[in-house]
Amino acid sequence: MTVTLHAMARVNDVGGQSGFGLIAVEPDEPPFHADWEARVYALNVAMLRQGVYNLDQFRDAIERMPPAEYLAASYYERWMAAVESLTAAAAPAPRADDD
Amino acid sequence: MSGHHSDSEIAVRVRRLEERLIDAGLTSDEQLDGIIGQILSGSPANGARVVARAWVDPAFRGRLLADANQALGELDLSMSTGPQTQRFTVVENTPTVHNVLVCTLCSCYPIGLLGPSPSWYKSEAYRARVVREPRAVLAEFGLELPAETEIVVHDTSAESRHMVLPLRPEGTAGLGEADLSALVTREGLIGTAAV
Secondary structure, eight states: OOOOOOTTOOTTOOTTOOOSOOOOOOTTOOSOSSHHHHHHHHHHHHHHHHTSSOHHHHHHHHHTSOHHHHHHSOHHHHHHHHHHHHTTTTSOOOOGGGO | OOTTSOHHHHHHHHHHHHHHHHHTTSOOHHHHHHHHHHHHHOOHHHHHHHHHHHHHOHHHHHHHHHOHHHHHHHTTOOSOSSSOOOEEEEEEOOSSEEEEEEOSSSOOOOHHHHOSOOHHHHSHHHHHHTTTOHHHHHHHTTOOOOTTSEEEEEEOOTTEEEEEEOOOOTTOTTOOHHHHHHHOOHHHHHTSSOO
């Protein structure tokens, strides 16, 4: 048996793969489906402008999500997870006993 | 749309994230509102203007195909609304070649010219399939191309963006730029429709 390992392929590298089903087209789709999606979009652009991280780091943060999480998440949920992880050092979450 | 979380749960999480970043002095409400306004101002009407100009002005068309970043400046347009501008290439449909765009790795897209991208463009299904069976995918979008038409799929990367220059429809010789640009659709600029 021959096992070929593609060490560089990440879960986002879906070009040519089978099994994702039909392409769902939403007629008259709005730019964002909820206010939080627009806020996540804006937070990411703001952090990029501020230089907290760069676009390559942002893409990397999405691409190294655990595959099961990546596939279960919606597009802007992935963005949220990336912004959360990339800003953890610059703006630490308050500790639970800080209140 | 939102996977395994409820929308309200996520909205709370995003609000906490936003408060944290504002408290840390990294952004402000005004800046965030401004950024949202910017993305919403991007529209396929911008890309359509570029196409109409290329249809009526062969010299502009030549400059657009040679160096699209430069040519956009002539119309006071930019391919990006974000902080970075990437190399921009316009690919021209001909009677024998049809172009279609994808970003197999994620969602790269010239927002400044096409507006926010549709969910299908970002979906795993489109990204996976259009490079494997473009003719079948285009047919699902209602674009049946003759078997002899060559289909070229452009996989956009982090450093570059593309836009399709559709074929000018027959019977439009008498139309001016404004009327011509009204014929151009977002799907035409992506390549999943003829115009």
